[in-house]
Amino acid sequence: xxxxxxxxxxxxxxxxxxxxxxxxxxxxxxxxxxxxxxxxxxxxxxxxxxxxxxxxxxxxxxxxxxxxxxxxxxxxxxxxxxxxxxxxxxxxxxxxxxxxxxxxxxxxxxxxxxxxxxxxxxxxxxxxxxxxxxxxxxxxxxxxxxxxxxxxxxxxxxxxxxxxxxxxxxxxxxxxxxxxxxxxxxxxxxxxxxxxxxxxxxxxxxxxxxxxxxxxxxxxxxxxxxxxxxxxxxxxxxxxxxxxxxxxxxxxxxxxxxxxxxxxxx
Amino acid sequence: xxxxxxxxxxxxxxxxxxxxxxxxxxxxxxxxxxxxxxxxxxxxxxxxxxxxxxxxxxxxxxxxxxxxxxxxxxxxxxxxxxxxxxxxxxxxxxxxxxxxxxxxxxxxxxxxxxxxxxxxxxxxxxxxxxxxxxxxxxxxxxxxxxxxxxxxxxxxxxxxxxxxxxxxxxxxxxxxxxxxxxxxxxxxxxxxxxxxxxxxxxxxxxxxxxxxxxxxxxxxxxxxxxxxxxxxxxxxxxxxxxxxxxxxxxxxxxxxxxxxxxxxxxxxxxxxxxxxxxxxxxxxxxxxxxxxxxxxxxxxxxxxxxxxxxxxxxxxxxxxxxxxxxxxxxxx
Numbered sequence: 001x002x003x004x005x006x007x008x009x010x011x012x013x014x015x016x017x018x019x020x021x022x023x024x025x026x027x028x029x030x031x032x033x034x035x036x037x038x039x040x041x042x043x044x045x046x047x048x049x050x051x052x053x054x055x056x057x058x059x060x061x062x063x064x065x066x067x068x069x070x071x072x073x074x075x076x077x078x079x080x081x082x083x084x085x086x087x088x089x090x091x092x093x094x095x096x097x098x099x100x101x102x103x104x105x106x107x108x109x110x111x112x113x114x115x116x117x118x119x120x121x122x123x124x125x126x127x128x129x130x131x132x133x134x135x136x137x138x139x140x141x142x143x144x145x146x147x148x149x150x151x152x153x154x155x156x157x158x159x160x161x162x163x164x165x166x167x168x169x170x171x172x173x174x175x176x177x178x179x180x181x182x183x184x185x186x187x188x189x190x191x192x193x194x195x196x197x198x199x200x201x202x203x204x205x206x207x208x209x210x211x212x213x214x215x216x217x218x219x220x221x222x223x224x225x226x227x228x229x230x231x232x233x234x235x236x237x238x239x240x241x242x243x244x245x246x247x248x249x250x251x252x253x254x255x256x257x258x259x260x261x262x263x264x265x266x
Numbered sequence: 267x268x269x270x271x272x273x274x275x276x277x278x279x280x281x282x283x284x285x286x287x288x289x290x291x292x293x294x295x296x297x298x299x300x301x302x303x304x305x306x307x308x309x310x311x312x313x314x315x316x317x318x319x320x321x322x323x324x325x326x327x328x329x330x331x332x333x334x335x336x337x338x339x340x341x342x343x344x345x346x347x348x349x350x351x352x353x354x355x356x357x358x359x360x361x362x363x364x365x366x367x368x369x370x371x372x373x374x375x376x377x378x379x380x381x382x383x384x385x386x387x388x389x390x391x392x393x394x395x396x397x398x399x400x401x402x403x404x405x406x407x408x409x410x411x412x413x414x415x416x417x418x419x420x421x422x423x424x425x426x427x428x429x430x431x432x433x434x435x436x437x438x439x440x441x442x443x444x445x446x447x448x449x450x451x452x453x454x455x456x457x458x459x460x461x462x463x464x465x466x467x468x469x470x471x472x473x474x475x476x477x478x479x480x481x482x483x484x485x486x487x488x489x490x491x492x493x494x495x496x497x498x499x500x501x502x503x504x505x506x507x508x509x510x511x512x513x514x515x516x517x518x519x520x521x522x523x524x525x526x527x528x529x530x531x532x533x534x535x536x537x538x539x540x541x542x543x544x545x546x547x548x549x550x551x552x553x554x555x556x557x558x559x560x561x562x563x564x565x566x567x568x569x570x571x572x573x574x575x576x577x578x579x580x581x582x583x584x585x586x587x588x589x590x591x592x593x594x595x596x597x598x
Contacts, residue, residue, distance in 0.1 A: 052427070079432075091300070091425065095480065096479060103417070104432070
């Protein structure tokens with residue numbers, strides 16, 4: 001019963017069809033408060049489809065989804081969910097950073113009401129947390145890819161969520177920016193937020209992750225500790241292993257040496 | 267200016283123009299944001315079917331056109347949401363169905379297609395007091411919604427999926443936006459006309475985006491441009507005896523054309539590019555590449571654009587960034 005109360009996201013035997021073809025087949029996944037779960041798998045394995053289904057953005061044909069203890073169908077407490085979609089600025093260009101982030105407070109706001117002082121504080125705090133306080137009034141289209149990603153993360157954090165769902169937050173984001181992401185997520189996990197993050201490779205997030213769920217062709221093929229994963233999922237590329245070697249296992253340090261030795265001329 | 271205010275029909279014309287200038291860019295901001303810039307044009311054709319119906323029944327044209335236009339807009343939006351029609355196919359059905367119905371009905375009524383012209387291109391001086399009352403009431407509804415629900419409408423028109431994860435009823439908001447756009451189009455049949463109103467929903471918004479930064483500022487700036495061009499166009503056309511609707515739209519387009527060079531100058535002034543500080547990392551040192559054979563000396567105003575790069579200045583030279591280093595230039 002205690003475990004049950006701490007589960008922020010649970011899905012059992014979820015099947016999704018698109019255009020008559022099964023995209024997800026019998027997928028079960030769960031995230032507990034304060035737990036970080038990576039959702040991994042190759043292109044087309046159904047990662048994005050799964051997170052969008054879990055949030056009710058896509059219909060599912062079969063299975064049960066529970067958000068923060070309520071069935072998805074009856075779920076209304078959207079302020080407790082933070083969603084960071086895949087970075088795409090198709091329609092967000094031309095907005096100021098603070099306007100984009102303010103949208104993350106909407107679940108807590110009533111119609112025809114201006115921002116409350118609490119809303120303003122939460123928006124400022126979320127922007128400060130991702131280190132963009134000096135870019136409040138910048139056009140989001142003028143920021144670098146990593147900064148844009150941080151704006152979308154701040155938008156999800158502005159609602160002070162208990163469950164944070166991120167869809168490929170590290171893709172196209174450089175090393176320095178990924179470090180910021182690691183710090184932000186570490187703080188949230190410490191505060192008890194559950195995190196589900198879609199990743200192509202674990203990269204610098206490795207030390208935060210409690211479990212990895214790997215999809216292949218719409219089915220779960222692995223659900224457990226990262227250590228059991230094949231090497232290619234852990235990710236060697238990108239040069240992102242230095243600076244937090246203390247907390248990493250020996251396996252990782254070895255990678256670091258190999259990488260640095262190979263890429264940098266003394 | 268005093269002279270034109272002494273005619274009651276001109277007073278009504280100016281107020282109607284002012285209200286059109288207020289509401290068209292206000293709702294147009296959300297329509298443009300959703301990349302539905304041509305929606306207003308399609309709705310103008312549907313409103314024509316309402317005008318035809320009014321001519322046939324002898325009723326006042328504006329209320330009937332409002333109802334027809336909203337119904338058409340809601341049907342197309344629902345078809346789009348259900349995936350039964352793509353945005354452009356839905357709009358095409360709107361265009362031709364509405365136009366054909368309008369011409370057909372006005373033909374039966376005996377007025378003929380020629381009688382539709384005043385609705386297509388506006389006839390500001392024929393605004394009746396009851397028209398004005400209806401325009402005023404609906405304009406207030408549109409303004410209260412577009413400004414009061416700005417945060418919600420902004421979210422659903424910029425990032426629909428995220429808006430859904432905030433618990434917003436995205437479909438209802440979409441229907442509200444197209445319905446209010448339909449009302450705006452139908453109301454504008456007296457002022458700028460059904461064929462030209464779409465310009466007033468789109469052009470001030472496009473001009474505002476060139477001039478100011480941010481969604482909310484852009485919304486207010488677009489409304490300002492809309493009001494200024496609508497009132498100026500209506501007043502000026504009285505003196506030079508021009509068609510007010512066309513004149514208003516041409517003025518708005520002139521503002522848009524002017525906004526281009528202005529935005530270029532603003533961007534040069536405010537957005538002097540600053541490249542990020544090179545990462546200070548002992549393990550990742552940028553390679554030292556010397557520019558070979560470089561007799562030219564870079565200095566501010568030497569003809570090569572200067573860029574701030576961390577703690578120094580680079581000069582952009584034939585697609586390379588050159589930075590002064592000792593007695594030579596480095597490639598940065």
